[in-house]
Amino acid sequence: MKILILDDSKTARMFANRCLSIILSDKKLECLEAANGEEGFSLLDDNNVDLIVSDVNMPIMNGFTFLRNLKLKSDYKDIPLIFITSLANDARAENLHHLGASAVLPKPLRPADLQVALKKLNFLSEPVEQDAWGA
């Protein structure tokens, strides 16, 4: 399974990567990382990505523009996208869902929230029982 992680913060990408690796530990997982939407599209061109996990506020190409452009491309429009953003209130979530986001999760990313989102997208068969951080 290939997941594209978009965030201008190396720290945020690392957190998302760790979270995904633990929750999807039963899958052969490859996480690709990009610092903005433009880099993200470069990676999409060279990889068959199953899921995109993205921040909203990024330089060069932000999450809004990335999603809009994603939905315009026939090769990519059906790839599910989960937004992980510090500005994830109801107003923002509604706005992003309207654009086509599959889920909008708040930062800091909680494994339980990500599990629910992945299960709804059928990437998980059963929820992980123990603390997803491995404790």
Add this chain to the structure above:
Amino acid sequence: MGSVNMDHIKEQVDKAIIDTLQDSAFVDVITTDKSGVSDNFKTVKIKILMPYAGSLLIQIDDKLLEQMIQNVYGNEFISDIQVGTDMLGELLNVVAGKIFELIASDVLFEISLPELIENPVIPKKAHVHHFVSPQGLGLDFYRQFDSL
């Protein structure tokens, strides 16, 4: 535009910062009356762009930042300024989101990307929150909303 609730803002912002540092950087801090930040510190700022103008700043003792880097990354990046700045920016990003959720959960806020400030000038009307770690290392948080 939704309503803004500034009641008990200080206590709520204190909690947002304490919780964020615990959850994301695995450090415990408590509130304190005065700054514990030494002469060696880093400052990161986020501008609030919409619907209100303002800014949020974190000023952190270098040694506390190193501790946080070590907690999250291990020893590899402990002196890496870019990694430290990135982590601090991300923490400030999360804190900003929590504050906006507290004061106006039905409002669409827009913020700038975090930036490292070399010679910080603290806004005159900024409210300040002081924190200190068990090792006596300081962190100060400044918030300023122009029209609130």
